[in-house]
Amino acid sequence: MSDTTSREVDAAIDNLEPSGEHLKFSSRTPLWVQIVKWGLILLSLVVLGWMAQQIIEAGHWLMVSLVAFIGLCVLAVYATKRAIPAKYLFPGVLLMLLLQIWPLVYTVQISFTNFGDGHISSKEEAIASITANSVREVEGSSRYALNIAVPEGTDVATGDLAYLLTDAEGAYYVGNLDGLEELPADGVEAGPTGRITSAEGWTTLTPQEVNERSDDLADFGVPVFDDAGEQTAGIRQVGLSEAFIGTPTKVYDEAADTITDTVTGTVYVAEDANFVPESGEGAALPQGWREFVGFENYTSAFTNATLREGLTKVFVWNVFFAAFTVFATFILGMAIAILMNDDRLKGKGIYRSLLILPYALPIYVTALVWASMFNPDFGLINNLFGLDINWTGNAWWARASVLITNLWLGFPYWFIVCTGALQAIPSDVKEAAQIDGAGAFTTIRRVIMPLLLVAVGPLMIASFAFNFNNFSLIWLLTEGGPFVGGQSSIGSTDLLISLAYRLALGGATPSFGFASAISVIIFFLVAIVSYFGFRQTAALEDVN
Amino acid sequence: MTSPQDPTNTTMGAVDAHGSDKARDGRLDTKASDVYTVTTKSRRTSFRAVWWRHALALLCLAFALFPIIFIVSSAFNNAGTLSTSGLLPTRPGLDNFNDLFNDGARPYWAWYRNSLIICGVATLATLVLGAAAAYAFSRLRWTGRRFGLLFILLVQMFPAMLAFIALYITFANVGEIIPQIGLNTLWGLLLVYLGGAMGSNIWLFKGYFDTIPRELDEAAKIDGASHARVFLTIILPLVRPILATVGILAFVGLWGEFLLASIFLTQAETQTLAVGLYNTREANQNEYFGQFVAGALLASLPVVLVYLSLQRLLIGGMTAGSVK
Numbered sequence: 001m002s003d004t005t006s007r008e009v010d011a012a013i014d015n016l017e018p019s020g021e022h023l024k025f026s027s028r029t030p031l032w033v034q035i036v037k038w039g040l041i042l043l044s045l046v047v048l049g050w051m052a053q054q055i056i057e058a059g060h061w062l063m064v065s066l067v068a069f070i071g072l073c074v075l076a077v078y079a080t081k082r083a084i085p086a087k088y089l090f091p092g093v094l095l096m097l098l099l100q101i102w103p104l105v106y107t108v109q110i111s112f113t114n115f116g117d118g119h120i121s122s123k124e125e126a127i128a129s130i131t132a133n134s135v136r137e138v139e140g141s142s143r144y145a146l147n148i149a150v151p152e153g154t155d156v157a158t159g160d161l162a163y164l165l166t167d168a169e170g171a172y173y174v175g176n177l178d179g180l181e182e183l184p185a186d187g188v189e190a191g192p193t194g195r196i197t198s199a200e201g202w203t204t205l206t207p208q209e210v211n212e213r214s215d216d217l218a219d220f221g222v223p224v225f226d227d228a229g230e231q232t233a234g235i236r237q238v239g240l241s242e243a244f245i246g247t248p249t250k251v252y253d254e255a256a257d258t259i260t261d262t263v264t265g266t267v268y269v270a271e272d273a274n275f276v277p278e279s280g281e282g283a284a285l286p287q288g289w290r291e292f293v294g295f296e297n298y299t300s301a302f303t304n305a306t307l308r309e310g311l312t313k314v315f316v317w318n319v320f321f322a323a324f325t326v327f328a329t330f331i332l333g334m335a336i337a338i339l340m341n342d343d344r345l346k347g348k349g350i351y352r353s354l355l356i357l358p359y360a361l362p363i364y365v366t367a368l369v370w371a372s373m374f375n376p377d378f379g380l381i382n383n384l385f386g387l388d389i390n391w392t393g394n395a396w397w398a399r400a401s402v403l404i405t406n407l408w409l410g411f412p413y414w415f416i417v418c419t420g421a422l423q424a425i426p427s428d429v430k431e432a433a434q435i436d437g438a439g440a441f442t443t444i445r446r447v448i449m450p451l452l453l454v455a456v457g458p459l460m461i462a463s464f465a466f467n468f469n470n471f472s473l474i475w476l477l478t479e480g481g482p483f484v485g486g487q488s489s490i491g492s493t494d495l496l497i498s499l500a501y502r503l504a505l506g507g508a509t510p511s512f513g514f515a516s517a518i519s520v521i522i523f524f525l526v527a528i529v530s531y532f533g534f535r536q537t538a539a540l541e542d543v544n
Numbered sequence: 545m546t547s548p549q550d551p552t553n554t555t556m557g558a559v560d561a562h563g564s565d566k567a568r569d570g571r572l573d574t575k576a577s578d579v580y581t582v583t584t585k586s587r588r589t590s591f592r593a594v595w596w597r598h599a600l601a602l603l604c605l606a607f608a609l610f611p612i613i614f615i616v617s618s619a620f621n622n623a624g625t626l627s628t629s630g631l632l633p634t635r636p637g638l639d640n641f642n643d644l645f646n647d648g649a650r651p652y653w654a655w656y657r658n659s660l661i662i663c664g665v666a667t668l669a670t671l672v673l674g675a676a677a678a679y680a681f682s683r684l685r686w687t688g689r690r691f692g693l694l695f696i697l698l699v700q701m702f703p704a705m706l707a708f709i710a711l712y713i714t715f716a717n718v719g720e721i722i723p724q725i726g727l728n729t730l731w732g733l734l735l736v737y738l739g740g741a742m743g744s745n746i747w748l749f750k751g752y753f754d755t756i757p758r759e760l761d762e763a764a765k766i767d768g769a770s771h772a773r774v775f776l777t778i779i780l781p782l783v784r785p786i787l788a789t790v791g792i793l794a795f796v797g798l799w800g801e802f803l804l805a806s807i808f809l810t811q812a813e814t815q816t817l818a819v820g821l822y823n824t825r826e827a828n829q830n831e832y833f834g835q836f837v838a839g840a841l842l843a844s845l846p847v848v849l850v851y852l853s854l855q856r857l858l859i860g861g862m863t864a865g866s867v868k
Contacts, residue, residue, distance in 0.1 A: 512709050
């Protein structure tokens with residue numbers, strides 16, 4: 001603690017004691033503070049109440065009670081004079097629980113399921129979809145005018161599909177896997193044929209968007225239930241703007257847990273989250289459901305030969321990428337720091353300001369510009385140096401381009417850090433080395449480097465952990481590519497995290513379960529690295 | 545999101561309670577900022593001794609700056625495609641910026657506004673929640689304090705982006721019930737960023753709070769000040785330097801966040817600069833290059849200005865373990 005602090009402290013005390021006497025803090029809280037406090041409490045309760053109302057309309061009772069519980073906590077913490085630490089921690093802890101810890105838990109949970117393409121919904125929804133989907137039009141029945149929509153606020157490419165329907169009498173309905181529901185007419189705009197063009201709470205799809213979701217729509221149909229809750233019919237689309245109602249040809253038998261095709265007579269039994277023909281011949285029904293699969297996602301990485309080979313490659317590259325990046329950026333940064341660590345050198349401030357720029361620019365700018373510079377046809381690198389290297393098509397050159405870019409991105413950080421650390425090394429150490437006859441190089445290698453490493457060791461671990469998951473760089477620079485060997489799932493520059501991203505969200509056949517398993521594995525790898533980092537530095541002893 | 549915080553650094557350069565790296569006698573402490581040392585030797589002798597250092601330093605500068613020169617020259621090049629870009633603009637002009645501002649399919653200013661809103665609000669929340677939590681951990685005494693702190697630190701070891709699948713599915717479902725915070729909304733993404741608002745910088749905060757002498761708030765308490773009053777009127781003004789450091793780090797970190805933003809924001813109107821510019825370039829790498837690079841240059845301005853003007857505070861944060 002230096003004098004500066006105590007001076008500031010004195011100043012603060014002076015502020016409290018303008019006349020040298022003890023300031024009398026009034027024991028009663030001023031009125032405006034009270035108003036602000038109760039206003040905030042009321043505001044948060046209103047917001048929570050509004051959310052609860054939305055959730056009640058959707059019928060998720062567990063979530064309603066969660067919201068109600070949060071509301072009670074707000075009152076208990078802020079409306080009373082008790083639990084003072086909780087007053088400071090509550091919002092942060094709440095956000096952490098909901099948005100950091102819950103996603104962690106949920107990720108682990110997903111990694112034990114087959115959640116993914118063809119296994120998105122629950123078994124009930126899958127059965128409803130199969131039945132509704134098998135509907136054949138009954139001669140003479142009337143048709144609906146149709147538009148296709150997703151709930152407002154969801155992504156048109158992934159949101160749950162729904163039919164917006166207008167029947168022959170002009171009544172409006174919305175139909176999804178849960179069944180048919182009437183739509184209040186005052187939020188609806190319809191075209192001349194009665195086709196709904198917009199409806200409150202729904203986002204209609206453009207023909208192009210409909211086309212992009214044709215695979216989903218092919219499996220989609222709206223079940224119609226009678227008063228007893230038994231499905232009696234289903235609604236299916238015909239073209240883009242019409243739908244018909246008809247009777248299902250595939251019927252679910254709840255007692256036997258089978259589906260019977262009334263036209264062909266095939267019986268389907270539930271097996272491995274799909275309905276497969278009882279005879280064992282023929283294709284399974286496309287609509288499967290989500291179920292617990294135990295460690296299958298984890299073990300398939302070891303039992304499936306192609307997967308094992310691909311994952312091993314990715315893992316080796318991932319470790320090498322992170323280790324090499326830390327090593328190379330540190331060496332270059334340190335070299336420049338030593339180079340500039342000379343009192344006689346002028347303009348160091350300018351050098352430092354300019355050298356920090358690669359680190360200061362946002363990653364999406366630098367990585368994308370480097371990607372353009374590595375373009376084999378028009379890129380600056382090939383043009384400038386008269387090269388003809390296929391940076392994006394050749395696996396090894398692509399890896400080189402990633403390492404070069406990350407060297408450029410990372411060295412300013414180590415330059416700054418090493419500059420600071422070098423200043424902390426006392427000059428008598430260096431003088432002692434000189435007196436003992438050590439040359440400049442020996443001094444650096446034997447005296448300065450070890451001292452530096454002690455100081456920056458923890459930062460190297462942090463940097464390794466960061467680069468191990470450096471998704472932005474890889475995705476923006478190469479998207480994990482190039483893909484060799486005629487497959488498009490595992491790229492040559494993929495890190496584990498970019499692989500998980502592609503598996504989950506990159507293609508037409510998402511595989512959330514397996515991608516989550518990869519995430520969980522990364523969790524463990526990061527935990528191991530952090531553990532050794534902590535053990536090295538014993539930092540947690542400081543916690544008091 | 546922003547960075548893994550390494551809470552271990554006590555050896556050097558961390559910003560300390562005096563808010564800067566000024567040492568006892570008012571000279572700049574050389575721990576973190578060294579460059580202002582005054583040399584007394586004559587200019588000529590010193591230059592002869594260090595010219596080779598200048599030469600090597602210029603070489604490093606060339607390596608560091610040529611992509612940046614490329615960005616600037618391409619942005620001001622009317623030719624506007626990747627194939628016509630070089631280190632010097634072939635036809636200098638502002639056409640790229642015209643294209644950028646008048647592209648109906650790519651609302652650049654909306655992206656800029658979204659980025660500013662998200663980063664601004666998230667930064668503010670980071671400061672409020674972080675400082676409040678640090679006060680509870682540093683000043684108040686309660687059971688479970690040590691465990692709580694360790695637990696928060698442990699959670700920070702697992703960056704939010706690793707749970708992107710769970711976040712995506714959760715918010716897809718939430719959006720069906722409460723569309724205002726679902727996918728493709730600023731509020732949804734903002735909420736995700738707020739998950740780590742309290743924890744990600746708790747170590748920097750608490751370390752700094754601990755250096756403020758306890759006698760100060762104890763004196764105030766004896767005079768009848770409430771805990772809130774101590775926090776707001778005594779502690780907060782004294783920790784302004786760490787607020788500035790953390791605020792800048794959080795802002796800069798979020799400004800460059802790409803993974804979660806790209807998952808959450810798929811409609812042009814709601815996107816941030818990171819996602820919008822990525823899609824611009826993706827649309828056609830050659831044709832839209834000029835427009836992309838012009839947008840990238842403007843998008844870089846806020847953070848570059850922050851870096852250059854507040855280097856000292858940032859460097860304190862960097863040496864305390866923030867990695868980008």
